[in-house]
Amino acid sequence: MHQLAVSHLWCGQSISLLKELKQCCAKESSFLPRDSGLKMIEAAPAENHNAVSAKCRDANVEELWGLTSFFGYSTQTFVQAVNMLDRFLTIMKVQAKHLPCIGVCCLHMAAKMVEEERSISPTQELIRISHSKFTVSDLCRMEKIISEKLGSLEQHAVTALTFLRLYHTAFVSLTAGRVEFPSIVTLEAQLKACTCRLVFSKARPSVLALSLIAQELKALQSTTAMKVVQQLQKYLKISEGELLHWRELVAQCMAQYYSGECTKPDNKKLVWIVSRRTAQNLRANRCCVPGLPTIPEGNWDESESEDSCEDMSCEEDSLYGSPGSDGGGAYFPSTFLSNCRK
Template sequence: MYLPDLKSSAKEPNKMIDTVKGADCVPFAVQLKALLEQECRYQPKLCGLRILESAHENGLRMTAKLRDIEVKDLLSLTRFFGFSAETFSLTVNLLDRFLAVMKIQPKHLSCVGLCCFYIAVKSAEEEKSVPLASDLIRISQNRFTVSDMMRMEKIILEKLYWKVKAPTALHFLRLYYSYIRELLAAEGKHVPNVERLEAQLKACHCSFGFSKVKASLLALAILALEMHEQHLHEMTEPLQSLQQHSNVKDGDLFCVRELVAKCLTEYSSTKCSKPSSQKLRWIISGRTARQLKRSYYKIDHLPTIPEATS
């Protein structure tokens, strides 16, 4: 399990990082700097997460386990509507940030989770794709009302100071991937599968432990694990350069990489993949059904992570 020493990295990738352009034709270094500057402002408060982590299950207090169950349900809901990975990652960010500043009772978690999902949908999806709040409540089989949901949404936004468009781990993962892809493609080398990487990130979002990890570090750890497990030695120098410019220490990257590996193993296990008692059951109106993709009528397990391709 080898992590390269930054001091021995080649200089060429460090020169390239200032010139590689992203999808929006903005220099990569400018995009990365902007994300890193915003990152800390949108990270869940560590002290609040530790309180949640230390809570015991007694039916009266929120726990990390309840949080994970809710996030898995929200992942199913995301797939049900065919919404983007950006919507799911933003949902998790909003939920974790809120849980880190507010002590809520377990009975209110479903309302909080659905409101975070609704806020993310309205922020990340096209307006025509945004469902009615009443349909969301019916589909997720919750018993609160639209008025309850609107009040909770206002509370969430106020507690988060209306800061919705957060730089998530998905933003970092996609930016890092675009940098690596351009370098490797220019040299005719193998480029990792981005869908597989994003699926791995979704799996990590379902584990509370990664709520305490900075978005940039989590994204780098996923890339580092892919490089390690698939023996993609051509990624070594680009990854070193990204690590250096993101101010990530070798020890931190190694530690989180191992946590990601453990998480993905557990996520892919039979125990994790089977439907739990918390599985969403869909009850929808004919009008809602006509708006949904046929392939999302039944979601009975967590999505699988694509195999690596050579």
């Protein structure tokens, strides 16, 4: 009976939703990071500060999550910023010293695409809060480089968040309130946690989003809900093996995420109370920020340029520490990181 009801709904009110899912599936490959570049990042030793390693990339993304929370930006801004970051890192041979500038620049570009104009942080304020060693002109120059290398940047890139929201709408519609379904806020928080790990950049957005939902529904043991998962899987031509592979990684990620071993950002904006003298020092420091060294624009298959300028390591301390944790450490313990790379 439930299967007939679900089929009937697919043929009726959800036809437009199915078409939108199909259109997004056709476009998702255009927003995927280059696989060869992802492998290069994974292969880079964590202790090598000349190349961007997976550890370095993940630490930078966690800091972007902290900035997203601080400025009250949406999940879409964060996910779109990381998508641009990964795509850029996998087509360009980037030195670790330039990663902070690239990450902040991607966040600023994503905010301008997604957020309302009055909600966008001024460039100088973004640089100051992130405690970065570059100037406004450096950020503008980096924005131009990223735009040129990534080509035309769409306001609404097709990401795992795109599919997550479409799937959620489909489930709520098709089950008609008969199944207790996780809120979109919970699912988005889980997606942000996955986004902080490079391994999930390998997944197709449609598959990662469905894996998150399928993992949540597993605990509910709802036959109706699982039938919807199977129908979506069949409609979007997602193999059982592919879905199972990413479900297992998502389950491992969520086990760490909900454990007491890892710190998570709270969703409230950080509030600073500083003295007048501290505020004056901050303003003074903004006037003497060293410039960003010249950034070589070589691709992955080109030789790396040597740069003897001041080191800008990705492990540089930031004013806000680990996002939302007051410097309490990374989101995930090292055990999860090593297991993902096996």
